Structure formats: structure tokens, C-alpha cells
Amino acid sequence: GDSVTQMEGPVTLSEEAFLTINCTYTATGYPSLFWYVQYPGEGLQLLLKATKADDKGSNKGFEATYRKETTSFHLEKGSVQVSDSAVYFCALTISQGAQKLVFGQGTRLTINP
Amino acid sequence: DAGITQSPRYKITETGRQVTLMCHQTWSHSYMFWYRQDLGHGLRLIYYSAAADITDKGEVPDGYVVSRSKTENFPLTLESATRSQTSVYFCASSEQQGGTQYFGPGTRLLVL
Numbered sequence: 001g002d003s004v005t006q007m008e009g010p011v012t013l014s015e016e017a018f019l020t021i022n023c024t025y026t027a028t029g030y031p032s033l034f035w036y037v038q039y040p041g042e043g044l045q046l047l048l049k050a051t052k053a054d055d056k057g058s059n060k061g062f063e064a065t066y067r068k069e070t071t072s073f074h075l076e077k078g079s080v081q082v083s084d085s086a087v088y089f090c091a092l093t094i095s096q097g098a099q100k101l102v103f104g105q106g107t108r109l110t111i112n113p
Numbered sequence: 114d115a116g117i118t119q120s121p122r123y124k125i126t127e128t129g130r131q132v133t134l135m136c137h138q139t140w141s142h143s144y145m146f147w148y149r150q151d152l153g154h155g156l157r158l159i160y161y162s163a164a165a166d167i168t169d170k171g172e173v174p175d176g177y178v179v180s181r182s183k184t185e186n187f188p189l190t191l192e193s194a195t196r197s198q199t200s201v202y203f204c205a206s207s208e209q210q211g212g213t214q215y216f217g218p219g220t221r222l223l224v225l
Binding site: 004041042044045046049089100102103104105106 | 146148154155156157171203205213214215216219
């Protein structure tokens with residue numbers, strides 16, 4: 001079945017450090033890929049998405065490129081801030097049916113000042 | 114305020130009791146979803162709905178019932194709560210097939 005695997009957390013970095021959170025997927029068909037972010041006590045918010053191979057999603061300084069050859073969608077940010085502390089979820093949908101999201105297990109990120 | 118809301122935000126209940134979690138959205142989105150969030154599992158789909166009166170099972174539907182008599186509401190009922198249903202429950206909606214899903218703030222449920 002379709003699945004998403006994220007790097008295990010928690011991840012702790014200092015402010016202004018470079019961030020990478022790895023995400024790989026297994027899917028039949030041609031998935032769309034997403035990164036969602038969950039701030040403490042809140043629901044999930046869409047951070048960025050990519051709908052086809054080689055697309056790059058970007059938002060708030062975060063980027064991720066849809067790599068079909070490596071089935072990956074790694075999240076990166078050049079200089080993190082304390083306000084980026086959250087849980088990050090990689091997810092996919094297949095272009096069939098109701099577009100159900102399949103999530104990775106989440107990666108908790110803590111940024112220290 | 115427009116958006117997607119869930120109630121209650123926190124609920125404590127006992128094993129065997131029936132519990133209903135409410136979800137309401139003001140956008141008239143066609144699609145609505147219920148997920149549960151557990152450590153180590155991310156979010157898993159319980160049920161979804163493509164329109165009023167159309168619902169279907171997700172990955173973990175056992176022990177749950179849904180209905181959708183109106184487009185804006187999508188209640189989730191635990192018919193006889195069990196400890197394994199202790200979780201955080203998120204409702205989401207999207208306007209169209211393949212569209213962005215917008216999540217509610219979640220309901221934290223504890224079953225004793």
C-alpha cells in the first residue's frame with residue numbers, strides 16, 4: 001500500500017542552523033506530495049506541496065523538491081528560527097477517489113535560541 | 114468566524130459510553146475527513162465524505178460511525194468507547210478532489 005516514511009525525531013537545532021527533514025514515499029500511481037506543520041496545541045496547516053515530478057514547493061523559507069527517481073520529498077530551510085519549532089508531517093495523495101491523505105509519523109523540531 | 118471548528122476540544126469518558134465529536138465548516142466544502150493522531154503513527158484516516166449523505170471508510174474505521182446529513186457538519190460517534198480510542202481527533206475539509214485539506218484544532222479524547 002501507499003506509505004510515507006520520515007526521519008525520526010526529535011530534531012533539535014540552534015537558531016540560524018540549516019534544516020533538513022527527510023521524507024521518502026511508496027505509492028502506486030502518481031502522488032501529490034505535501035508538508036504539513038502542526039504548532040503546539042493547534043491543528044495541521046499546509047506548509048507546501050508539489051503535484052508532479054521535479055516540482056518545487058516553497059513557503060515561509062521552506063522548500064521541498066519532488067524527486068521521482070529517489071521517491072523523496074525532503075524538507076529544507078536555510079536558516080531556522082525559534083518560531084519554526086513544531087511537528088512536521090510529510091504526506092501524499094493519489095489522484096484517485098477522494099484524495100485521502102497518507103501521513104508519515106511526524107518529526108518534532110525544536111529550535112533553541 | 115469562518116473556518117472549521119471542532120467540539121468539544123477536550124473530553125474525558127469511560128469505557129463503554131457513547132461519545133460524539135462534532136465538526137463544522139463554514140466554507141461549504143464538499144469533502145470532509147476524520148483522522149486520529151497517535152504517537153508513532155502520524156495521522157490515520159477514520160472516515161471521509163465526498164458530499165452530504167455520502168461517506169466511506171478510511172484506514173481505521175472499526176468502532177466509529179459517521180453521518181453527513183448537512184454539507185457543513187460531519188459528526189463522529191464512538192458507539193462504545195474503548196481505551197484504545199484515546200487519541201487526538203482531527204476533522205478536515207477540502208473544496209474539491211485533490212484540493213488542500215484544512216484542519217480543525219482537534220479534540221483530545223481520554224477514555225478511562
